[in-house]
Amino acid sequence: MEELPSWVLSQVSAQGHRIIVEKFGSVGARGYHYRLLRSLVTDGPASQAALGRRTGIYLSDLVGALNELESEGYVRRSPDPADRRRNVVGLTDRGRARAEELSERAHAVQEELLAPLSGPEREQFTGLLRRLLEHHRSGG
């Protein structure tokens, strides 16, 4: 039987989490903020429910994260005139700048995390990661 890498993954992911918390926390942000701003930048405004589907963040957690982002002026909630249940969430100018800032932080996280791997190895690794994500996002 092969060695069991599940706990290895969990440890590596813990390292990743640690670095994310560290790098993002130093500018008063956390992972959810980055995932949300990034989604808004690349895929445009959306209702909270749609945002949740895009980012994989639960609606219940989205509320708090958006409150934080909105209270700092990075994001704006406006009622959808076509559907009064919906809030349309959009980026402000500050939000766009913030996304850029967090993007740099994310890059630093990546650098630190993948430091021991060579360029081609990183390609391999992230490629495999993406396949795994793809699979588990659709198939559950």
Next chain:
Amino acid sequence: MEELPSWVLSQVSAQGHRIIVEKFGSVGARGYHYRLLRSLVTDGPASQAALGRRTGIYLSDLVGALNELESEGYVRRSPDPADRRRNVVGLTDRGRARAEELSERAHAVQEELLAPLSGPEREQFTGLLRRLLEHHRSGG
């Protein structure tokens, strides 16, 4: 700028975490338990501090996890006669069986998580993971 896989890793690791919680939780265990039992099986009895170093679990969290394992008879704490500060933590027979049981669960986790990858790809992936873990464990 390259795509940022850090959040991809964090999402994949989240999936891993989810599966671990699910598979282990169904038999009343959690990740810490497996990591501890596994370390005791492969590297033998140890003081709590040494166990913490081996598993990467903080001493403060070790206390609770060992309480849980001890209350179910999987593990035994005995005072070290050579150093009265230390507890020597050892496996019971039940503990050894439990380790076996959780090992099977861990294998199931691995199967589910790495399902979309072929055999050689898994080798690549786990190899890279191990390198990352190695690096971040020593270098911090």
Next chain:
DNA sequence: CGCCTAACGTTAGACTCTCTAACGTTAGGA
């Protein structure tokens, strides 16, 4: 020998992320 520092086990608390359950409101189909 006495002191001081370090290690040990423990308790308490914080934070991030994930996940479930419930609620009132609104849209839209039967």
Next chain:
DNA sequence: TCCTAACGTTAGAGAGTCTAACGTTAGGCG
């Protein structure tokens, strides 16, 4: 019209990581 589903929200749980503090014990150094 009624019923179901979607939407946003609140509350709470659990797992994992991490820091700070405390009393106890070992061991080195003066």
